[in-house]
Amino acid sequence: MDEVLKTGTTTVGIVCKDCIVLGADKRATAGHFIASKDVDKVQPINEYMAITTAGTVSDIQLMLKLIKAELKLKQIRTNKKPSVKEGANLLAGMVYANIRKMSMIPGISHFIVGGYDSDKHLLDIYPDGSISDIKDFVSSGSGSVMAYGVLESMYKEGLNQEEGINLVVKALNAAIQRDSASGEGVDIFVIDKKGVRKALQKIINTRID
Numbered sequence: 001m002d003e004v005l006k007t008g009t010t011t012v013g014i015v016c017k018d019c020i021v022l023g024a025d026k027r028a029t030a031g032h033f034i035a036s037k038d039v040d041k042v043q044p045i046n047e048y049m050a051i052t053t054a055g056t057v058s059d060i061q062l063m064l065k066l067i068k069a070e071l072k073l074k075q076i077r078t079n080k081k082p083s084v085k086e087g088a089n090l091l092a093g094m095v096y097a098n099i100r101k102m103s104m105i106p107g108i109s110h111f112i113v114g115g116y117d118s119d120k121h122l123l124d125i126y127p128d129g130s131i132s133d134i135k136d137f138v139s140s141g142s143g144s145v146m147a148y149g150v151l152e153s154m155y156k157e158g159l160n161q162e163e164g165i166n167l168v169v170k171a172l173n174a175a176i177q178r179d180s181a182s183g184e185g186v187d188i189f190v191i192d193k194k195g196v197r198k199a200l201q202k203i204i205n206t207r208i209d
Contacts, residue, residue, distance in 0.1 A: 008181020010143030011041060011052035012171050013112040013122050014155065015136055016164035019192035020114035020122050021199075023168040024052050025143070025176055027183040037184040044196045046071055048116050049087055050189050054141040055109035055127060059098055063109060067091045084115030088123040088131060096129025110140045114191045143175025143182040150174045161190060165199055 011024040024041035027034060044050045045068050053060045070090055074082045082090075091111060098107040111125040112134075122134040132138075137155050139147040150171040159167065165188055175182045188200035 009054045009141035010147055010172055010175035010182040011054055011112055011141055012139045012147050012168050013114055014164055015122050016159045016161055019161050019190050020120050021164040021168050021190055022050055022052050022114045023172050023186055023188040025172055025182040026185045029181045042187050042189045047195045049084055050114050050191055050196045052112040059107040059109045063094050083117050084121040088113040092125045092129050092131040095125055112138055116191050116193055143179035146175040146178050147171040
């Protein structure tokens with residue numbers, strides 16, 4: 001059971017002046033084995049919301065399919081786009097139900113939600129199903145300790161988009177340099193009033209200054 005609980009990754013979300021920046025590394029591990037070197041851990045769930053993923057892969061994949069479908073159905077039924085907080089609360093309910101199911105393999109999943117409806121939003125959905133509204137930055141995964149060190153020392157209110165992207169890359173790089181479960185590169189997404197878009201994909205093999 002202890003080996004099942006040892007999942008590893010690093011994901012980061014920060015609030016900038018006019019956008020949300022989400023980022024994650026690209027390595028997937030199974031214990032001490034590197035299972036994949038090209039995992040997309042930042043996933044758009046519609047045109048104005050995206051999430052970072054950490055935890056048990058099968059549960060993450062299932063909940064991604066479910067939340068995308070539920071948000072689409074909600075939009076069809078109500079004839080309006082669900083708000084970011086509605087989507088995040090729906091996903092949090094799924095996580096809450098999933099972790100409490102009887103199973104030989106615990107359904108552990110941790111999501112960071114970034115979105116932009118009438119305003120920008122960053123929300124942390126913890127593996128127990130709790131949800132927090134984040135005003136500055138948040139990180140998840142085994143490399144989050146290193147990422148938080150960078151974020152605590154370098155984050156400042158009112159960062160522009162370029163500054164936000166650079167800070168997320170630095171935080172992820174700090175984790176990649178010290179956390180064996182994080183690596184191979186980074187994916188960075190920006191969510192603003194124009195929608196969700198990938199801003200950067202970069203391979204990190206050496207230290208970034």
